[in-house]
Amino acid sequence: MKFLVAGAGLAGLNAAWGLQKKGHEVIVLEANSRVGGRCWSEKLPNGAVIEHGGEFISVHDHTIRGICAEFGLPIVALGIPFDRRHQVDGSFPSSDDLTKTMAKMSDAAARLAAKNGYAISLREVAREAFGPEYESLPYCQKLFATTTCDPDLINGYAVAAKMQREGFEYVEHRGRVMAGNDAVAKEIARRLGDSVRLNSPVVRVTQTKTGVEMETAGGEIFKADRAVIAVPLPILQKLIDTLDLPADMVKAIKGRQMGAAVKLNIAVSGDAPPRGVQAPNAPWWSWSTADNGGDRQRGALTAYAGGKKTMATLGLENGAQAWLEQVRAYRTDVTVSDDYILTNWAEQPYTKGAYSMPGLDWQPELDGAFNHAAGNIAFAGEHTHFASLNGALESGxxxxxxxxLI
Ligand SMILES: Cc1cc2nc3c(=O)[nH]c(=O)nc-3n(C[C@H](O)[C@H](O)[C@H](O)COP(=O)(O)OP(=O)(O)OC[C@H]3O[C@@H](n4cnc5c(N)ncnc54)[C@H](O)[C@@H]3O)c2cc1C
Structure with a gap:
């Protein structure tokens, strides 16, 4: 059979590779001039490998770990806890504190849902859990940064329930691919060979009686029996207007919210142990991690801010300098250079955001909306499964x- 795949991020690539391994003919249409999408690695001038996008691979991320094992790509431990961040005063929550805090969130979400139904925002749940001072709590700063969306517009029950699942059997040792996470995307693309067409944005998808057609911005028409659509949420929300889809899929796609995030990767030096530090009273943090040997610091420090409101406070309209100075002030444990790479995901034309979260009108049954195909089309991407590198691969x-199976 002949297949088309729109989007060569981890989701689209893994779908195409799975189909090719079964002997099918596949063409992958990718808008950008590179593969990988939000999985995108680069080197700083000092040689340290940085991630523009997806970075932390958790111990539970079995699919990406399995693929890395198959490809011979080592995953190295980062040496910092992702969920327990130092404050600038040096204080540090214990894992017991964190477990109790997360339980407060999910209990609050359950209480509100029992009273008012599922349409409750993340802000309402945080206020119910921690009282009027919730916004100044480091835990909420972390939560609002990581969810990247307006806390009034995303579903507090879905987010709290997800955290409860993740928090269970809590393990800290996250890692990254030694060569850069995008080595995974590049290796799948290498195996797909000429099937991947770069610089080919899909502008229209049509379901015909016998198959599927995709038209690119250059006016080329591609025809196949079946197709996978694995483009980011904001692009998908427009692309589906010409398709006849089941109501639950339309609701899951249209109701989901895309977040915004920005990363500042800076070349640093110093011998201090790796550390993640939460900025005081703001949803951004920075981390220095272990090098490939695991016992020294890598020559890069990454600052990450989530949510448009936080990003607006960083003076990014004038470049990264103001933020860089704040990082320098909080990170006296490392020598922060002026060599940096700034990646504002809200401005990336083929992504238009960071990653997505369930919207206010989320209902539990919408979680299964992509477990079936819509005729001869199936959807993949973080927005259809789980907002992570691993989630994207699994969705593909x-x-x-x-x-x-049809
Ligand atoms: C700042 C940031 C930090 C993150 N941190 C982590 C983390 O620490 N750990 C983790 O696991 N995950 C993290 N993530 C999330 C993770 O990177 C994503 O969930 C994952 O990479 C998404 O893969 P995808 O295939 O769904 O989408 P994408 O990677 O976005 O792939 C979609 C592809 O579609 C292409 N495309 C767009 N429009 C069209 C079109 N019209 N036609 C054809 N192609 C098109 C795009 O160019 C892109 O290549 C982070 C993401 C960001 C942005």
Whole structure:
């Protein structure tokens, strides 16, 4: 059978690779001049590998860990806890504190949902859990940064329930691919060979009686029996207007919220141990991590801010200098240079945001909306499964399976 895949991020690539391994003919249409999408690595002038986008691979991320093992790509431990961040005064929550705090969130979400139904915002849940001072709590700063969306517009029950699942059997040792996370995307693309067409943005998808058609911005028409659509949420929300989809899928796609985030990767030097530090009273943090040997610091420090409101306070309209100075003030443990790479995901034309969260009108049954195909089309991407590198890969495998089962 012949397949089309729109989008060569981890989701689209893994779908295409799964189909190719089953002997199908596949063409992947990618808008950008590179593969990987939000999985995108680069080197700073001092040689340190940095991630523009997805970075932390958790111990539970079995799919990406399995693929890395198959490709011979080592994953190295970062040496910092992702969820327990130092404050600038040096204080540090214990894992017991964190577990109790997360339990307060999910209990509050359950209480509110029992009273008012599921349409409750993340802000309402945080206020219910921690009282009027919630915004100044480091835990809420971390939560609002990580969810990247307006806390009034995302579903507090879905976010709290997800955290509860993640927090269970809490393990800290996250890692990254030694060569850069995008080595995974590049290796899948290498295996796909000429099937991947770069600089080919899909502008229209049509379901015909016998198959699917995709038209690119250059006016080329591609025809196939079946297709996977794995483009980011804001692009998908427009692309589906010409498609006839089940109501639950439309609701899951249209109701989901895309977040915004920015990363500042800076070359640093120093011998201090790796550390993640939460900025005081603001949803951004910075981390220095272990080098490939695991016992020294890598020559890069990364600052990460989540949510448009926080990003607006960083003076980014004039470049990264103001933020860089704040990082310098809080990170006296390292020598912060002037060599940096700033990546504002809200401005990336083929992503238009960072990653997505369930909107206010989320209902539990919407979590299953992409577990079936819509005729001869299946959807993949973080927005259809889980907002992570691993989630994107799993969604691609699911889409390939769904289309070959019809
Ligand atoms: C700042 C940031 C930090 C993150 N941190 C982490 C982390 O620490 N750990 C983690 O696991 N995850 C993290 N993530 C999330 C993770 O990176 C994503 O969930 C994952 O990479 C998404 O993969 P995807 O294939 O769904 O989408 P994408 O990677 O966005 O792939 C979609 C592809 O579609 C292409 N495209 C767009 N429009 C079109 C079109 N019209 N036609 C054809 N192609 C098109 C895009 O160019 C892109 O290549 C982070 C993301 C960001 C932005």
């Amino acid at each position: 495998a699911r889409a390939a399976k769904l289309l070959t």
